[in-house]
Structures are given as structure tokens and as C-alpha cells.
Amino acid sequence: MKFNIPHSRPTISSKDISSVIKVLRSQHITQGPVVDNFERIFSKYHNVKGSVALNSGTSAIHLSLLALGAQKGDEVIIPSFVCSALLNAVLYTGAKPILADVNNHDFNLSIESVKNSITKKTKAIMVPHMFGLPADIKDFVALGIPIIEDCAQSLGAEYNKQKVGSFGAISVFSFYATKVIATGEGGMVASNNTKLLNKIYDLREYDKKKFCKLGFNYKMTDVEAALGLSQMEKLPELINKRKSIAKIFNEAFSNYNVQIPTALPRKEHIFYRYIVNLGKSSAATIRTLNKKGIHCACPIFEPLHKQMNMDPKRFPNSQELYKNTVSLPIYPSLLKQEVDFIIQSFKNCLEK
Numbered sequence: 001m002k003f004n005i006p007h008s009r010p011t012i013s014s015k016d017i018s019s020v021i022k023v024l025r026s027q028h029i030t031q032g033p034v035v036d037n038f039e040r041i042f043s044k045y046h047n048v049k050g051s052v053a054l055n056s057g058t059s060a061i062h063l064s065l066l067a068l069g070a071q072k073g074d075e076v077i078i079p080s081f082v083c084s085a086l087l088n089a090v091l092y093t094g095a096k097p098i099l100a101d102v103n104n105h106d107f108n109l110s111i112e113s114v115k116n117s118i119t120k121k122t123k124a125i126m127v128p129h130m131f132g133l134p135a136d137i138k139d140f141v142a143l144g145i146p147i148i149e150d151c152a153q154s155l156g157a158e159y160n161k162q163k164v165g166s167f168g169a170i171s172v173f174s175f176y177a178t179k180v181i182a183t184g185e186g187g188m189v190a191s192n193n194t195k196l197l198n199k200i201y202d203l204r205e206y207d208k209k210k211f212c213k214l215g216f217n218y219k220m221t222d223v224e225a226a227l228g229l230s231q232m233e234k235l236p237e238l239i240n241k242r243k244s245i246a247k248i249f250n251e252a253f254s255n256y257n258v259q260i261p262t263a264l265p266r267k268e269h270i271f272y273r274y275i276v277n278l279g280k281s282s283a284a285t286i287r288t289l290n291k292k293g294i295h296c297a298c299p300i301f302e303p304l305h306k307q308m309n310m311d312p313k314r315f316p317n318s319q320e321l322y323k324n325t326v327s328l329p330i331y332p333s334l335l336k337q338e339v340d341f342i343i344q345s346f347k348n349c350l351e352k
């Protein structure tokens with residue numbers, strides 16, 4: 001099916017293109033000085049000791065888990081209402097993924113469900129800040145178990161005026177094409193813990209080791225880093241654009257009996273996604289909007305408990321959100337007439 005308004009669209013400027021061309025012309029196209037610079041700027045932005053650029057968010061999770069020592073016999077807690085990258089990365093290490101439910105109000109990991117899932121074997125808890133809205137990260141850190149903050153969907157979001165990605169033992173980011181900034185494929189680890197950062201550098205620099213040691217070719221190229229750096233420069237602008245579209249959506253939909261995303265006092269929402277909970281099945285609405293050329297979807301492909309054939313009754317909120325939510329297109333390059341068309345079409349669905 002061809003959509004006139006895609007669900008996601010990267011924002012690539014002519015400056016982004018010339019930054020990439022400059023690297024191509026330099027003929028140094030693998031990991032090199034531009035990657036170093038991207039890592040430095042990224043650390044400065046997050047006010048953390050260091051960052052390591054990698055080829056995907058999944059690689060960032062994998063190496064973070066390895067740096068924390070996750071292996072066979074350990075357990076790692078992850079939410080059910082998230083993409084399968086988290087599940088894959090835990091499985092790569094041999095550890096057992098333990099699924100927890102999410103909150104109905106903010107779609108983030110439920111602290112109660114996590115508390116009920118902790119055992120002596122729990123090695124780490126993965127806390128994604130879902131759809132651009134920070135989770136209650138301080139409550140998770142207070143549990144005393146290493147936290148991997150997953151900021152793949154929330155670059156630039158703030159909790160208590162502090163950037164997400166600077167609270168946990170380690171944090172991971174993705175620069176996949178649909179993300180807040182894009183390098184095509186790409187990822188980053190950030191941390192204040194030098195020991196963990198050094199372990200990750202070591203796992204990435206897989207060659208030139210005196211002894212046989214497992215390493216991973218998860219490197220980012222200077223070509224990708226050039227795009228990342230150029231995108232970082234306009235990050236505040238990209239986030240402001242998302243926020244202003246969300247404001248227009250919120251005003252348009254506030255009088256309907258549906259749950260729309262709201263900005264909370266301590267949490268700076270960057271609106272990576274604009275998710276509406278209809279309180280009833282969203283399937284017909286998604287179908288209608290898609291037919292009109294507006295590509296909408298359930299915010300995740302399938303909850304992980306479904307993929308793992310687990311009893312949905314154990315994950316009531318993930319199950320409900322999977323059935324009842326719709327993700328409307330929201331991104332900086334959305335034109336005013338596209339925003340208006342989305343509003344009018346969605347209102348028509350709500351008024352039916």
C-alpha cells in the first residue's frame with residue numbers, strides 16, 4: 001500500500017548531505033576522527049564521562065549487557081511493550097529475558113511489575129523511555145540493580161531538567177532512520193562509569209589483541225558519524241518542531257474521550273511518537289487512516305509476551321495498549337497541510 005504521509009520520515013538537510021560528502025572526499029570512510037568527534041559532542045550534550053559509537057542500538061544493548069557481565073544463568077528484566085531488539089540482545093548474551101508489564105498512563109516500565117520480577121539472579125534492568133517520554137528513572141535506580149537506560153526513542157528528553165541517558169549505570173541510543181536523529185543505522189553507549197566504557201571500547205576494538213579474546217565488529221563509520229554530528233547540531237530545533245506539532249494535536253483532540261499524551265511537570269516529552277489510547281480496539285481506525293494515505297500503526301509490532309507465547313493475563317496493560325492504541329505520524333518535516341489532514345481524518349474516525 002502506498003501512503004502519502006509516511007509514519008516516519010528522516011529530516012535530511014543539504015548541510016547533512018555536504019557533511020557526508022566531505023567525509024567521502026576525504027577517503028577516510030571507516031571509524032576514525034569523525035566518530036571520535038561524534039562521541040565527544042554526544043558526551044558533552046549528555047554531561048557524561050564518555051560515549052562509544054556503534055553500528056546499531058541493538059549492538060549498544062548487547063555490549064552494555066556484556067560489560068555488566070550478563071551471561072548464562074543471569075536474568076535481565078525488560079518490558080513486554082517494546083520492540084524485539086531488547087529481547088534479541090539479552091538472548092545474545094545467554095542470559096534469560098524476564099518480561100515485566102508497563103504502566104497504562106505513560107507506556108513505560110511498571111516499577112511494581114519490576115519489583116515482582118526481581119530475583120537473586122537479576123543482573124540488570126533495562127528501562128526504555130518509551131515514545132519520547134521519560135520513565136520514572138530515579139525509582140528504578142533506587143532499586144540498587146544496574147540500570148541500562150534505553151534512550152533509543154528519547155534523545156534529548158529530560159527528567160528533572162537532566163537529560164535522560166545520564167541516570168543509569170549505562171545508557172543506549174539508536175540512530176536508525178526513523179529515530180530522533182538518524183545515521184541510517186547506528187547506535188551509541190554513554191556512561192559516567194569509566195570501567196564500563198573501557199570494557200565496551202575493548203569489545204569493539206576486536207583486532208590487534210595479543211591473546212584470543214572475543215570481540216565484535218560493531219563499529220560506526222565516519223560517513224555515518226558525519227551525518228550524526230550534523231544532525232546533533234540541529235537537535236534542539238528537531239525536538240521543538242516535534243513539540244509544536246504535538247501541541248497542535250493535543251489542542252485538536254483534547255475534547256474527545258481518548259487518552260492523548262500529556263507533558264508532565266518533571267518530564268520533558270520530546271514526542272518521538274504521538275500515541276493515542278482509544279479505550280477500545282484501534283484496528284478499524286488504523287485501517288481507515290491507512291486507506292486515506294496516512295500511515296498509522298500500533299506503536300509496536302507485537303508485545304514480547306505474545307512473541308514468547310506467554311499468558312497475556314500476566315501483562316494486562318501491554319495487552320490492552322497493543323489492542324487499543326494508535327501511533328499518528330509526527331516528525332519535524334511534517335507539513336502544515338499534512339498536520340491538518342491528519343487532524344481532520346482522525347477527528348472523523350473519533351466522531352463515527
Ligand SMILES: Cc1ncc(COP(=O)(O)O)c(C=O)c1O
Pocket residue numbers: 056057058059082083085086128150152153173174175176185186187
Ligand atoms: C526502545 C528501543 N530500543 C532499542 C532499539 C534498537 O535500535 P536499532 O534498531 O538501532 O538496533 C530500538 C529500535 O527500534 C528501540 O525502539
